[in-house]
Amino acid sequence: MKSIYIHIPFCHHICHYCDFNKVFLKNQPVDQYVDALLREIEMVSPLLIEPVETIFIGGGTPTALSAKQLERLMLGIEKFIPISSDVEFTIEANPGDISADQLSVLRAGGVNRVSLGVQSFDTGLLEKIGRTHREKEVRETIDLLTNNGFTNISIDVMYGLPGQTMDQWKDTLKKAVQLELPHFSAYSLIVEPKTVFYNMHRKGRLSLPPQELEADMYREVMDVFSQHGLHQYEISNFAQKGFESKHNKVYWDNEEYIGLGAGAHGYELGKRLSNIGPVNQYIKAVENGNRPTNHTHEVTRVERMEEEMFLGLRKVEGVSAARFYEKFGVQLVDVFHSPIEEAIGEGLLQSDEVGVRLTDKGRFLGNQVFEKFIGVIE
Known part of the structure; x- marks a missing residue:
């Protein structure tokens, strides 16, 4: 396996659209979780015969960890994972939610790519979707990243949001390209179960743009990014040449990878695996000396061929x-x-x-x- 996903489930706040495994940070056993995560990394290390080429730390909000906790995680990764000299090492972060001390630790630990969850530059829309940052924090965070040596920066933006207009979307795209970053992801809102938006939708309290408008928004993003020298290499992803996400390409190429952390998913030796989601149960399983897997599915030959098609066709x-x-x-x-x-x-x-x-x-x-x-x- 040449790719690893590491999940940090803690968040300072919960976004209304997010269906990833996450919990509020307050009163959580974060230090014990980092201990368990390092133990799980050690458990899978025998599978890492070749140097790892991509690492992605996602969440949740990975930067909800303190600089000290991040340093322990980085040291554990360095100890147990053989890392390629040209590794793509990504961490997710939120605007206004990362410090110079954390960035120093991440740089020392080999992180060389940052993915920021911006979603919109419109204050009203940010409030609607449960985001706490504002445009000012986006620009300040990007300045902080570049001043600390990070040049491979990606931001996510979203369309099809409740009440979103084409003018608001065009304004977000305009402000996004003005940042002159090498990578952008543009996702349409999907109302997933177990989210705030799902409950609102069931109660008829979620006003979403019509499908025709959403299609126009998608056409707009393709046009704008193309005009600014960003080529589309996947349905939702745009980049300058050479800055395509290597880690995500592992998924679209239907290649195997290891998933670590509470609620993480992996694809190992022909099997799809998922980890225990609840934090305390995850920690307990690892403390008992077991890999914290709660579901395993052996992928049949037919399923692998089907996956090859519907994952691979996402790529341009x-x-x-x-x-x-x-x-x-x-x-x-x-x-x-x-x-x-x-x-x-x-x-x-x-x-x-x-x-x-x-x-x-x-x-x-x-x-x-x-x-x-x-x-x-x-």
């Missing part, structure tokens, strides 16, 4: 025919002839000797295309 380059044959010993156009032809006929997919990929129209209807590849292999 699409699914490689040669790579598919190398993995499975069969031609993808033979295995998935019917759904490919159907999607081509609908103008959603294009195919050649290199592979298959979404058309411009297909990017707007990605989920509709992905579903075509599930349950068709006999």
Whole structure:
């Protein structure tokens, strides 16, 4: 395994749309959690035969850890994980929620990429979605990052938010590109179960933009980022050449990776695994000397071929025919002839000797295309 995901579940506040495993930081056993995380890292170290090429620390809010706690985590990673000299080492952070002391620790620990959850530059929308930062904190945090030697910075922005207008979205995109960062992710809001927005939606209290407006917002983001020299390399991701997310590409290429921490997911030796979510139960499992896995699924050959398609088609380059044959010993156009032809006929997919990929129209209807590849292999 050449990639590792590490989950920090603590947050200073809970965003209304977030369905990741998270808890309020206050009164949590954070030091014990870091201890357990380091023990889990040690447990999986025998699997790390080759140097790790990507590490991603996500959450939650990883920078909810103090500088001292982050330093312990960095030292443990250095001790137990063989790291490639050109590793992409990412940490997530929130604007206004990271200090120079923390950045110093992270730089010393090898972190070289920061992903900021900005979501919007509109104060009213930020309040609606449960974010506590404002535009001022975004700019101050980016200045802090660059002054501390971080140049590989990505920000997330969101569209399709409750009550969001096209003018608000255009303003967010304008302010985003003015930052002249090398990477941006633009996600449409998905109302997930176990979120504040889900409960509001069930009660009829969530006013979302119509689908036509959301499609126009997606078209706008593609146009604006393209005009500013950022190429789209995945449905929701845009970058300057050379700044594409290597870690996320592991997911889209359907490659294996290790997931560590409470609620983390992994893909190891042909199995999809998920860890225990509740923090105290996670800690107890590790203290008892066990890997804290609560669910394991052995991925069948058919499932792997299906995943190769619906994950790989998220990439603008699409699914490689040669790579598919190398993995499975069969031609993808033979295995998935019917759904490919159907999607081509609908103008959603294009195919050649290199592979298959979404058309411009297909990017707007990605989920509709992905579903075509599930349950068709006999």
